[in-house]
Amino acid sequence: MDQFKHILDTFFFAIFPYVTIFTFFMVTIQRYRSKAYTYSSLSSQFLENKQHFWGMVPFHYGIISVLLAHFIWFLVPETVLWWNSIPVRLYVMEVGMFIFGLMTFIGLLNIILRRRNNALAKIVTSKADWVVLGFLTVQVVTGLYTAYFYRWGSSWFAASLTPYLWSVIKFSPDLTYITAMPFMVKAHIVSAYSIILLFPFTRLVHALVVPNPYLWRKSQVVRWNWNRKTIRNPKNNS
Amino acid sequence: MDIRSQISMVFHLDKCIGCHTCSIACKNIWTDRKGTEYMWWNNVETKPGTGFPTRWEDQDKYKGGWELVDGELKLKSTSKSKTITNIFHNPTMPTMDDYYEPWSYKYKDLFDAPAGDDQPTAKPISMVTGDYMDIEAGPNWDDDLSGSPIYAENDINLDVLSDEQRDQLFAIERLMMFYFPRICNHCVNPSCVASCPSGALYKRGEDGIVLLDQERCRAWRSCISACPYKKTYYNWNTGKSEKCILCFPRIETGQAPACFHSCVGRIRYLGVLLYDADKIEETAKHPDHELVDAQREMILDPFDENVIREAKKNGISESTLKAAQESPVYKFVKEWGIALPPHVEYRTLPMLFYVPPMLPVMSAQEGDSVRSINEEYFPDFDKARVPIKYLASMFGGGNESHLRYVLKKQSAIRAYRRALTVGDIDVLEAEKALVEADCNPEEADKIYKLTSLCTFEDRFVIPPSHREEAIEMMKDPLEHKQEVGFGFNDSPERGM
Ligand code: HEM
Ligand code: SF4
Ligand code: SF4
Numbered sequence: 077m078d079q080f081k082h083i084l085d086t087f088f089f090a091i092f093p094y095v096t097i098f099t100f101f102m103v104t105i106q107r108y109r110s111k112a113y114t115y116s117s118l119s120s121q122f123l124e125n126k127q128h129f130w131g132m133v134p135f136h137y138g139i140i141s142v143l144l145a146h147f148i149w150f151l152v153p154e155t156v157l158w159w160n161s162i163p164v165r166l167y168v169m170e171v172g173m174f175i176f177g178l179m180t181f182i183g184l185l186n187i188i189l190r191r192r193n194n195a196l197a198k199i200v201t202s203k204a205d206w207v208v209l210g211f212l213t214v215q216v217v218t219g220l221y222t223a224y225f226y227r228w229g230s231s232w233f234a235a236s237l238t239p240y241l242w243s244v245i246k247f248s249p250d251l252t253y254i255t256a257m258p259f260m261v262k263a264h265i266v267s268a269y270s271i272i273l274l275f276p277f278t279r280l281v282h283a284l285v286v287p288n289p290y291l292w293r294k295s296q297v298v299r300w301n302w303n304r305k306t307i308r309n310p311k312n313n314s
Numbered sequence: 315m316d317i318r319s320q321i322s323m324v325f326h327l328d329k330c331i332g333c334h335t336c337s338i339a340c341k342n343i344w345t346d347r348k349g350t351e352y353m354w355w356n357n358v359e360t361k362p363g364t365g366f367p368t369r370w371e372d373q374d375k376y377k378g379g380w381e382l383v384d385g386e387l388k389l390k391s392t393s394k395s396k397t398i399t400n401i402f403h404n405p406t407m408p409t410m411d412d413y414y415e416p417w418s419y420k421y422k423d424l425f426d427a428p429a430g431d432d433q434p435t436a437k438p439i440s441m442v443t444g445d446y447m448d449i450e451a452g453p454n455w456d457d458d459l460s461g462s463p464i465y466a467e468n469d470i471n472l473d474v475l476s477d478e479q480r481d482q483l484f485a486i487e488r489l490m491m492f493y494f495p496r497i498c499n500h501c502v503n504p505s506c507v508a509s510c511p512s513g514a515l516y517k518r519g520e521d522g523i524v525l526l527d528q529e530r531c532r533a534w535r536s537c538i539s540a541c542p543y544k545k546t547y548y549n550w551n552t553g554k555s556e557k558c559i560l561c562f563p564r565i566e567t568g569q570a571p572a573c574f575h576s577c578v579g580r581i582r583y584l585g586v587l588l589y590d591a592d593k594i595e596e597t598a599k600h601p602d603h604e605l606v607d608a609q610r611e612m613i614l615d616p617f618d619e620n621v622i623r624e625a626k627k628n629g630i631s632e633s634t635l636k637a638a639q640e641s642p643v644y645k646f647v648k649e650w651g652i653a654l655p656p657h658v659e660y661r662t663l664p665m666l667f668y669v670p671p672m673l674p675v676m677s678a679q680e681g682d683s684v685r686s687i688n689e690e691y692f693p694d695f696d697k698a699r700v701p702i703k704y705l706a707s708m709f710g711g712g713n714e715s716h717l718r719y720v721l722k723k724q725s726a727i728r729a730y731r732r733a734l735t736v737g738d739i740d741v742l743e744a745e746k747a748l749v750e751a752d753c754n755p756e757e758a759d760k761i762y763k764l765t766s767l768c769t770f771e772d773r774f775v776i777p778p779s780h781r782e783e784a785i786e787m788m789k790d791p792l793e794h795k796q797e798v799g800f801g802f803n804d805s806p807e808r809g810m
Contacts, residue, residue, distance in 0.1 A: 112529040114809030118553035119533040123442070125409040132402040195443055196410070200550060204810045278810050285532055287511035291394050295508035296594075300519035301784040304629030 081255075088266050089240075090249035096273040103276030104284060117282035123196035131190050135183025139212075141176040142219070145230070150241055153234035160231045169230050174223050181216045184209065204278045211271050218264035226258065237265075316591040317614065317625040319634050319777070320502065320522030320665050321565065321584065322643045323574075324653045325495055326765060327671040328724075329581040332458070332493035334358050336573035336582075340497075343572050344559070349551025351416035351441045354453050355558035356573045358495040361708070362469035362483070363456040365494075367412040370544040371470045371657065377406040378542025379505050379660030380598065387598055387661065391539040392509050401511065406539040410550075414451045416441040442550075459491050466491075471707040479701050490699040492671040494708075495581070497573060498545040498558035499656070499664030500524045502589060502612075503598045506557070509540030514555075521779070522665065523560045528806065531555055542660035552808050566781060570774040580768065585641030585775040586634060587648075587665065588614040588625060598661045603713040605658040612663075613648055616641070637777035642764055643667065650761055651752075652720045654709040670709050670717060671700075672724050695721050719752065726751035727758045 108115060121128050149156050160166040188209055191201045223229050236253040243250035254262070274280060340356040359365045373379060377391035391406050419436035427434030440447040456465030462484065472480055482488055500517075504524050507515040514530035515537055517523070526537070526546065531554045537546040538555060546557040561571035569575065574582040593612045600608040614621045616638035625635060638644065646653035646669065653667035695702055695718060702714050702721075710716040726747040733744035748758055764772060785794045 111809075113554075113806060116531065116533045116553035116809050118809060119535055119548070120550065121404060121407055121535065122409050122548045122550045125407070125411075129403045136402045195445075199443055202810060281809070282532060285512070287397075287513070287532070287534065289513065290397060290511040293513060296503070297507050297510075297513050297516040298519045299516045301781070302520070302629065302787050304519065 085251055085255050088262070088269075089251050089254050090244075092266070092269050093244050093249070096269045100272050100275055104281060107276055107281065115281050115285050116279070118200065118279050120197050120200050123200065124190060124194045127186060127190040127194065131183050131186035133183065134179040135187060138176045138178070138180030138183055139216075142173060142180060145173050145176075146233075149230060149233045150238050153238040156230060156234040160228065160234075166228055166231065170223070170228055173230065174220070177216065177220045177223060181220060184212055184216055188213070208271075208274055208278050208280060211267055211274060215264065215267045215271060218260050218267060221260045222264055226261065315621075315624045317588055317621065317628050317630065318522065318591045319520065319625070319630050319638065320587050320589060321500070321560065321776075322522075322587040322641075322647075322665040322667070323497075323500075324583040324643050324646045324667045324669065326581045326583070326669040327492055327494065328669065329579040329765070330358070330493040330495055331579045332358055332360065333578050334454070335576050335578045336495055339572040339576040340558075343561070345556075347551075349549040350547070350556065352410065352413050352453070353547040353549075353556065355545070355547075355556075356495065356497045357453060358493055359454070360457050360459055360466075360491050361494045362462075362466040362472055362491065362704070363459070364465045364468050364470075365456075365496075366453050367408045367544055368451075369468065369470060370408075370542075373542060373660070375406070376408060376542070376544070377539055378544065379540075379657075379662055380503070381661075382599060385599065387503075387595065389505055389509055389540055390542075392536050397511050397534075397536065400536070401534050404535045404539055407535050407548075408538065408544065410442070414453055414455075415447065417447055417449055420446075459489070471704055474703050474707045474712070475701055479703075483699075483701070483704075488699050492700070494668075495573075496543065496545070496656075497666065498524060498541075498560070499543060499662070499666040500560060501662035501664050502591075503594050503661060503663040504541075505660070505662050506537040506541040506546050509536040510534070511536060515546075518562075520784075521562075521565070521777075523562050523565070524557070525559055525562070526555055526557050528552075528554050528556075542657065542662060543664070552806050554806075565776055566779040568776050568778070570770075570776065574774060580773065583642040583646065583764075583768075583773045585643040586616075586638040586777050587641065587643055588616050588621060588630075588635075588638050590614060594663065598663055602659045602711040605661070605711045606654060606713060606716050609655060609658060609663055610648060610651070613644070615648070616644065631778075631780055631783075633780070634777040637775050640775045642768075642773060642775060645760070645764065650723070650757065652723055652761070654716055654720065656709060658709075658711040668709055669724075670705050670720055672721055672728075695725075723751040723753050723761075726753055727761055730755070730758050731762055 121132075160169065191197050191205065191209070226232075240250060240253050254265075257265075271280070275284070336356045337354055337358055341354065344355060345351070345353045354366060357366050365371065369375065370378075373390060379390055380387045381390050382388075392400055417438045417440055420439050421436045424434050424436050437446055438449050439445065455461060459466050467480075467484065472483070475483070483490070500523055502517075502522070504515070504517060506526075507517060507524065509515075510531075511534050512530050512532050514527045514532070516525060516527065518525060533548070533553045533555070535548060535555065537557075538544075538548050546555050548555050561569075561573075564571055564575075570582075570584055574584055589612050597608045597612045598605075616622070616625075616635060622635060626632075643653070647667050653669050655664045655667055658664070698721075702717050705717045706712055706714040726744070729739055730741075730744040730748055733739040733741045745755060748754055753761075782791055785791050
């Protein structure tokens with residue numbers, strides 16, 4: 077039994093991560109190079125505009141904030157622990173993140189109901205969309221469960237999961253902290269890897285082409301099919 | 315000076331017969347695919363009317379175009395910071411209800427129906443869901459003033475009229491209408507381009523055609539709100555926005571765009587305008603009533619030595635300059651000043667200009683007979699059936715003087731032609747009227763010819779595109795020649 081558990085842990089926490097990350101990079105890059113046309117958020121607002129707001133807005137605000145928090149916990153664990161060393165600050169962090177988690181959940185629920193019940197939204201719902209929504213639900217539910225029942229996530233994440241994630245990145249996965257984790261936490265991690273695996277094959281790629289250059293580009297865009305300063309410059313014709 | 319060349323257009327509204335041939339020509343070539351059925355890159359509206367999509371001119375609702383805020387040009391619908399919130403849910407995006415649900419008919423039933431007492435019918439089916447549907451609206455539901463209590467009366471340009479003027483407009487004996495064909499204006503200060511977070515929309519440097527890069531579009535939908543003319547459309551099937559491409563593959567091979575080529579009323583003219591790109595922002599910042607003049611000011615004289623020299627420095631070829639000199643658009647817009655931009659107050663500097671309609675005729679019904687309001691042939695336009703104010707709201711940025719100028723000139727030319735051909739008006743008096751309308755017999759002759767007797771070659775002066783030179787910059791043209799046609803291999807498939 078223990079050995080079986082060990083095999084499972086090794087597979088999900090020491091092998092699976094590499095499969096997903098490798099696939100993620102290979103396929104997203106290849107897809108961008110050969111089929112850039114398929115990179116789109118595939119908005120369905122045109123067809124259904126009433127429930128749309130109540131799904132998209134809470135979901136995206138929620139998930140982007142939560143993801144950002146995870147990144148911070150992962151990148152600067154010491155700072156997080158320092159922040160959390162004062163209880164009030166810890167509560168603010170935990171309650172705040174829980175609210176964002178709930179927002180994500182409510183948004184997700186609305187997205188699912190919209191796609192299930194609205195005839196027009198259904199037309200543009202693919203099987204891949206359902207897989208994505210399914211995994212996201214598992215992700216959010218396990219996340220909320222963990223946050224609620226195993227407090228204080230932001231502290232123990234920084235203390236135990238961050239070292240694990242770094243060990244994965246350094247190609248020497250260290251499962252010491254992982255094996256003892258409760259089922260829900262493990263499910264949360266495995267589901268996260270699965271979503272990374274889903275990225276290149278689904279609409280999730282839209283999150284990778286966030287149009288940040290808009291913030292600093294000039295407002296008008298002109299494309300030239302030739303260099304106008306040199307094309308008819310007599311000096312070039314000699 | 316930064317001189318650029320722009321393929322520009324003139325539509326002569328007095329000549330439009332509202333046949334929709336242009337729309338069909340466009341539909342058959344470009345928007346006959348799944349997800350594009352509802353799009354009409356070219357559509358023809360009846361004015362007064364609410365248009366397509368319904369009430370597109372209502373910028374309080376759709377927030378299209380630019381506005382001047384403390385002397386700065388700002389997009390109404392979005393901005394760099396607002397994009398962050400609008401990207402998930404666009405609050406001013408028109409949706410299918412604002413256009414219409416496209417449909418076809420189940421024609422098969424006509425053949426398969428069992429013999430019976432009644433004629434079989436072909437029931438309408440939605441081209442989106444494929445289910446049976448009740449048709450509630452179409453793209454030109456208000457054609458020829460049909461349903462005018464719902465449509466024509468809600469025309470936003472009527473807001474400038476007094477209640478009395480409005481009532482008169484809809485009194486049956488004064489009823490008036492005209493057609494308003496629309497395509498993308500290929501603006502010089504396009505708000506669609508400025509709004510796109512991905513930079514998918516762009517203006518082609520060499521000819522000013524505004525295009526939407528299908529590979530770069532990510533369905534953020536900003537352009538749909540930002541274009542005040544509602545000439546970018548969202549393809550719900552591919553998850554990409556699309557727009558009028560001015561048939562650039564035709565233009566590059568010397569042919570007029572399909573809607574121009576097929577136009578039954580021959581209302582459409584196409585040619586090059588040269589303009590100074592350094593002046594774009596400054597021009598767009600003028601107050602509403604100065605915008606028409608400011609835009610004309612930005613357009614340069616292709617015969618001016620200095621302009622020619624600067625244009626050449628900017629890589630504009632001799633052949634393009636020649637086309638600019640022969641451009642019918644230059645004549646209508648700049649030389650004669652009788653073509654005006656639509657809704658110039660949106661500040662996108664549209665490069666499609668309209669010769670406003672003189673019709674409907676200046677007559678009213680009295681009892682059983684029709685009486686001409688003006689017994690003379692030199693009418694008083696303030697007594698016209700179509701209030702000048704209404705036209706000024708569409709074509710003058712609210713400035714009535716432009717409309718007066720155009721209508722006066724046109725009617726003087728008519729009277730002059732009548733004097734020459736029918737002879738019931740004194741020629742001298744007609745010539746006097748011409749001068750009063752800032753015209754002269756020579757110019758009148760030219761306007762008359764380009765309006766009434768114009769051939770294909772007169773209407774469409776298309777400059778060579780010099781694609782061969784463009785290729786030379788990048789690779790060996792002989793090598794390229796063997797590869798032409800193998801550029802874009804992917805079919806436009808919806809992503810997963
Ligand atoms: C980072 C910036 C992001 C932007 C700008 C963005 C934007 C969008 C947009 C515009 C849509 C289409 C909404 C519509 O139907 O109109 C969308 C849908 C969606 N996004 Fe994002 N997104 C981002 C990040 C994410 C992330 C991180 C995730 C999850 C990992 C995510 C998951 C989804 C899903 C699942 C949908 C489909 C919703 C449905 O089924 O209708 N997005 N996103
Ligand atoms: S009319 Fe054409 S160029 Fe102008 S803003 Fe609209 S889509 Fe852009
Ligand atoms: S084809 Fe010409 S005449 Fe006919 S509706 Fe179109 S623009 Fe008007």
